[in-house]
Amino acid sequence: MPTAPYDGTPTRDLLATRFGEIVEVIIPPPKTAVASPQSVLVPSVRDRHIAEIQTKGRMAWQKSTGYNKRSRAETQMGRWKAVIGPKLKARHFDNQKTEAKIGIRVLNRMTELGRPKFERVA
Incomplete structure (x- = not known):
């Protein structure tokens, strides 16, 4: 086995x-x-x-x-590491929170720009 x-x-x-x-x-x-x-x-x-x-x-x-949810979370973390980087650059916790918020906004904006919009034609 x-x-x-x-x-x-x-x-x-x-x-x-x-x-x-x-x-x-x-x-x-x-x-x-x-x-x-x-x-x-x-x-x-x-x-x-x-x-x-x-x-x-x-x-x-x-x-x-719910295994798909785990997979989506891993995909999101992979995107974060590929686009933003593997770790935060800021040293202080408050600055790290700000850096994370900016990174999230960047990824959400990129996702929004790249997401197809479907319209029914017939």
């Missing part, structure tokens, strides 16, 4: 220890993932994710778990 390095009990246990039991761990299982032997009686979160992917498909699983 090959798994991704982060798709397993040690990672989930570490996150639960660090952030508490209330955190919902959403780690996409690899395509070759197999449910655990105890999944019939006591399914883990990972087992439930695998079952949902098998029955509804990966895209439906992503929507139901």
